[in-house]
Amino acid sequence: xxxxxxPIATEKTQNTSEKYxxxxxxxxPKANKxxxxxxxxxxxxxxxxxxxxxxxxxxxxxxxxxxxxxxGRAASYKKAYVTLKEGEVIDFYSNI
Numbered sequence: 001x002x003x004x005x006x007p008i009a010t011e012k013t014q015n016t017s018e019k020y021x022x023x024x025x026x027x028x029p030k031a032n033k034x035x036x037x038x039x040x041x042x043x044x045x046x047x048x049x050x051x052x053x054x055x056x057x058x059x060x061x062x063x064x065x066x067x068x069x070x071x072g073r074a075a076s077y078k079k080a081y082v083t084l085k086e087g088e089v090i091d092f093y094s095n096i
Contacts, residue, residue, distance in 0.1 A: 003031045003039040007092050008079065021084040027053070029078045036080045047085040054079050 008024035016022040027036055033051040040048050058074040084090070 003028050003035050004043060005077075007090075009092065016081075017089075021086065021088060023082050023084070023090055025080045025082065027078050027080045029055075029076075031078070031080075033080075036082070040082050044090045046088045046090060048082055049085055050083045052081045052083075054081075 005026040005028065008026055010024070013022075013024040016024075025036075025040070031039075033053060036051050036053070037048045040046065040051075056077050056079055058076040061072045061074060063070045
């Protein structure tokens with residue numbers, strides 16, 4: 001479980017998974033596409049056709065308090081969008 005951190009379950013990824021068999025995952029920043037493909041195939045027993053990765057920059061955050069402005073930054077992370085072979089699905093909610 002070192003490469004795949006968690007699946008991304010947003011409204012956008014739910015719609016793309018229904019239409020195009022594409023799923024989003026938050027992955028280790030040092031993982032490459034080949035490692036991600038192998039990890040998904042082993043973990044979910046599916047055939048991966050392609051993997052697209054992107055680095056998400058952490059957003060700048062600011063809060064106004066009595067003592068002044070507190071500035072910070074959310075953590076940066078890496079995402080992977082995985083396209084599966086036609087007809088295959090991943091059910092994230094089967095073991096809940």
